[in-house]
Amino acid sequence: MSNFVDRPRYLCALGGAVGTLKVLPRTIPIIHAAAGCGGNIANALNGSAGYLGSGYCAGQALPSTNIYEKDIVFGGEERLEEQISNTLRLIDGDLFFVVTGCMVEMIGDDTLSVSRRFRNQGYPVLAAETAGFKGNSYRGYDIVLETLFREYVDVSSVKDPKTVNLWGVVPVQDVFWMGNLNVLKSLLGQLGYRVNTFFGEGETLDNLKGAGSASLNIVVSDTFGIQAAKVFEEVHGVPYITVPLPIGSAGTERFLRTVAAALQVDEAIVGQVIAGEKARYYAYLERLSDVYNDLDLQRYCVIVGDSNYAQALTGFVADDLGWLPELVVITDILTDEEQKLVAGRFGGFASGIAPRVVFDTDAGNMSRHFNDLWPRNRSQRYYDAFSPAFVIGSAFDRDFAEKLGAPHLSVSYPVSNRVVLDRAYAGYAGALRLTEDILSVLVGNR
Amino acid sequence: MDYVREKAPPVREDRLQTCNAYGGNCCDLAGKSKQGCLIGARRTFAQAQGCQLNLSLAILNTIRDSVIIVHGPIGCGGSSASSAGINKNFLKLRDAGARDVPWINTNLGNNEVIGGGEANLRAAILHAEKEFRPSAIIIVNSCVPAIIGDDIDGVVAELQKEVNARLVPVHCEGFKTRISASAYDSVYHGILRNLVYPPEHEARVMPDELEDLKEKYRLSRTVNLLNVASMSRADEVELTRLLKALDLNLNIMPCYAHPDDFQGATEAALSVCICATHDDYFVEHLKERYGVPFIISGIPIGIRYTNQWIMEIARFFKLEDAARRLIAAETGELEQALIPYREVLRGKRVLIGAGEIRVLAMAELLRYLGLEVLGLRVHHYDKFADAMLSEMPDEKLMYNVATGQPFEQANLLARLQPDLFVGHTGANGLAAKQGPPIMPAFQQSGIYMGYNGVFEIARKLARKLRNPAFNRNLAANTRLPYVQEWYDQDPFSYIDTGDMPVGPVEAEQRNAG
Missing domain, CATH: 3.40.50.1980 (Nitrogenase molybdenum iron protein domain)
Structure with a gap:
């Protein structure tokens, strides 16, 4: 059986990686890819995701090595090195994240080593291999999170019982990700928890860096961000639960009860939060x-x-x-x-x-x-x-x-x-x- | 020109010495290009740009009653998702019964990278045939299958015997060229090899000499009008109106044409390009193979270049007197209508960016309307701009060749502080954060061409100037990602012109010497 797709509702791993990185605060994606990958992704993400726009440093502004035939023959590592160093010179960001397209992986460019050389010199440069043939946007999201959790999040032996991390709502691919993350954060806030969502309103890279001290990871998905949760557990010893995305009264109640049970929140408190939210909800629905x-x-x-x-x-x-x-x-x-x-x-x-x-x-x-x-x-x-x-x-x-x-x-x-x-x-x-x-x-x- | 026997056309760097990295002025550029030394220029910092596959799809997605197969990993062609909804409406403007043009991605993954992707392509073609019964199945080839060596043409040759749809392979692998305009040649190459052939005419049962003569007469006044994906139906209507006034019939193609329409191209009396850099590959081949002569003349934007475009067509048909009368009538009425706008626009300072031919014509028009043109940014440079460049009154005008590269644009905008910006899709949102009111250089709705286009451009510019609040607020509350020092540096400091390989013209001179 063949696996072609009639009008895919996602991009490739590189597209998902760029979509994820472009909405991570103060983060500059750099793509090491053929010219065209960046343009395709820019047009797709802007027009297909509720007019998201170019963002801080994506769209046509996305730094890209734009490699072409000559680099395919001779290798693109020199070009990548040049692009990273000039991006560091020209662009104001706190984290620079190199992601790759198909061509450079097929010719065997060692993107990770090139990037590591910058990191070893003290520059905030990360890299991950996200060739389009590795999977779709959701895979790209997972790869980026895995890399951040492994290489960016500080290891912390002390856990804060009142802090949790939440992901699984895939930025841009879930066109309403920003609003959704805000809502879920505020719900868990009512249970008395600080929530790092990494991509929601008011999040900073510091929240991400300190995410290792959380006591639980909540993956709001059965399918997205699961690999990343396993990596997080392996590196930082934080367990995870998966809960389905909740919409509406029944779903959200189930969501709150599942999370509360994992965190061992007093049933009375959960009941109070649910009762308060439902009262407001039905006060409107009554109309x-x-x-x-x-x-x-x-x-x-x-x-x-x-x-x-x-x-x-x-x-x-x-x-x-x-x-x-x-x-x-x-x-x-x-x-x-x-x-x-x-x-x-x-x-x-x-x-x-x-x-x-x-x-x-x-x-x-x-x-x-x-x-x-x-x-x-x-x-x-x-x-x-x-x-x-x-x-x-x-x-x-x-x-x-x-x-x-x-x-x-x-x-x-x-x-x-x-x-x-x-x-x-x-x-x-x-x-x-x-x-x-x-x-x-x-x-x-x- | 005869490349049609080849599987794929040459890229534009090789065929036309097209370049996309330059910063300087018009005069200097023309000199350098004639010495053939721009071709090796490149950027040491670069930003995302489209590839020839992206641009090929902009044309191919409009071919009616077709299915597109994007042979590549799952993301290739993903930008089609953003325009799928509106594309159907644009198709319906040409043919009320038009169906959507679906696309299928062959989803090449790890397995195919190792084992080859031909099976996926075969399955996708058969699915397209069975599911949609289209007139044409257009296969666009991406980077990955080119590297792993999939034999697209082999698969097509084999399956053409099994399917009714015409199979049209388009070799437009992104990594092959920096010049996305190579897409025009790749698309036309696929069309020329598979859709362009003389139509079969059935012999009449009852001979009718009068009808035969009428048909011959009709064809002698039929023009292939080669449109571009960035123009609107309203633009087509305007150009059709002007050519109908000269009693000419039109085959409008390639955009929004039906696959069968291309046969008619072989019988027309003349091919006329709308944009000078768009179609030389197609019209040269039509001339070579079917004896259809052609006209490449700027672009019908602005009074001067619209007049020139009409006159060149009229000259071919020996209709100069009629054309002069048409132009006089059109421009007389237009000039009257422009008077109030000239008042508003006089002395406004503008920076213009987009494709080279559009930009040069837009500059001429905006000058004519009384604006001060501060500089031009063009996506690429090739010989088709030379005639228009030589007509530029200010030889020292700032000229930046860049496919996108908004960091250079940001520096220029900060430096020049124009009252208005005219820019390409994708560049406008970034320019907006620096505050100027912006007119998009083109839209698929709205009108930019012919005499009506002149009026609408003037009207739109005046409207933009009336309330620039949205972009002004953006400038006050958002920022671009560049470090502050960038704005003090030379805008072209990341263009590497050093140790450039010898261009073909220079090489020829050397060989001759």
Whole structure:
């Protein structure tokens, strides 16, 4: 079986690495790659991630060796050395991180040694090999985190019981990463914990450097950042737990209880936090009591997303909105083991809704999966139609939604038809935003 | 010119001595280029730029009823995701029934790097055929398969017997060239080899000499109008309006054309380039193989170059008098409309950056409107700019050849402090952090070409000047990543012109001597 992908919803490992590094505070990514890798990544990340922009030192400003044919023949190490030293001279940053493209790895450039020479001279230079053929954006995120945890985070024998680290929400690839990290940090803050999220608001490289003194790592994913968590545990002796990304009341309550149990937080405190958040959440949702019931805003639903979002969105529409998510398509490239793990997240919804869950990377296959699930109208007079319906997916899934005659909201990458700034969909606060966005589509032409 | 027999075209460094690293002035540049010594220039600090694969996709993603296969690791072609939504709308502007142009990535991983990627390519082609039934399947080849030695043309030759779609391999591996404009040649090469051939005409059952004559007459007034991916439908409508006024018919291509449209190119009376550096590879081959003559003349932006463009086409068809009347009517009305804008724009200082031909024409237009042009930044330099450069009134005008490289732009903006910046997509957001109001040098919506383009550019510039608050606030509250000392240094200090290899012209002179 071949593994081509019809319209991938991610870049390569290099793309994921750049996406991760460009939003790490005061960090300057340097790519050692053919000219074009940087340009491709710049255009992809800006236009596909809610208009993220070039950032501090990426986009067209991203330092790049731009190697070409001559370097392929003679090797690109000299060019890399020149580029690093001139980047240090020209760019104001606190951490310089070299990541590689396919060509330089195929010709055998020793990027790590070149970078280490700078580090040995006292320059803050790290490097990792992120050739595109090593995997997709999620892999690049993991490689960058692994390198940071191994080589940048200080080893600390003293652990602070009130500090935790949280990752697994992949910057840029989760277009709402910034808002989501802020929400999760604030929730755990209510439990009495300082949280390093590395990429959220107000984070600094110092938080990252001191992350070794945390007492627990919380990976908000079954699939992303797991390798990095293992490295962290190995190097710094900090254990990790994995929890699925929470959206809405049921999911967030589960999230808080799981984390609290691992941290042995007093049940009464967790209960108080949950009660307070739920009170606020329902004080707002109460407003929709009329419109939801007067206009009948219940919908059949198709959800398309990566393994983080698919279960979170499904749980939210099933258990919070009371919708009928009949079909879920999970679009990242997963091993059989990961698929099993992810599929397991679709069993326990309070509403009892059990959607068909399909793993498929190909954008063109949505209609086929839908037709497999839902019987067509064979000119019956009385037909159980998939209507009224709604599609939550990416910008790629608009066509499918149009074919279905359903309205559509882009949540997972690529999101080219929305502008996203600090918007969050995680937690209770995020679920309110998501409710606003989904229902606004439904009342949008009134 | 005859490269069509080769699998891939030569890169532009070799074919045209194109360069992309220079800082100085127009006059000096023209002198250096004639000595052929720019080609070896390079940067010792560089920033991300596009490759020929990226730019190839900008054209190929518009070919209607096609599927693109990006043969490479999973990230190659990833930028298509950002424009997929809007691309369909642009396609529909040309053909209301147009479908989306999907792309498939062959996802070359560790295994393929060792064992070869041809099986992935074969599977992707068969999937594209079965799933989408397109008229053409266009295969763009990236760096990795080129290094591991995948035989793209072999796979294509083998599968062409099994699929109905025309298979079009495009060899546009990024590492082969620093000049992303090599993409134009790579794309045209694939089109020339696989989509350009004389159409079959069925013989009439009943002879009809009058209809035959009409058809012959129609073809004698049919022009291949070669568009660029950076222009809009509105630009096409404007140029179509002007050429229709001379009673000419148009085949508009390559962007947004249907794969079958390219056959018609062989029967046209003339090929006309919209941008001088874009199409020489295509039109030279059309001339060589099918006897279709061509005109390469600047770009129809601004009154002077629009007039020149129309007159050259008119001259070919011996329609000079009609063209003069058209130009007189158009410019008379336009000049009246420009009066209030000249007031607003007079003396405003502007820095311009984008592709060389656009920049040179834009500079001419903005000068004409009364602005003061402080300098030009162009993505590359080749001989197609020479005529326009020689018409530049200020020979000492600052001239920077750079594909992107916004660190040089930042230094220049800080130095020159222009009232306005006109720039290429991707460079504008960085320039904005230095505060000037910005007009994008092109957009796929909006209009820049012909007489209507002149008016709209004037109107847009005036609008930008009316409220520059957004960028001014950005400048006050954000910063670029360069150290402060950079702004005191020579903007071109990272261009290495030393120990440059001898250029081909010089080598020729030496050999002759």
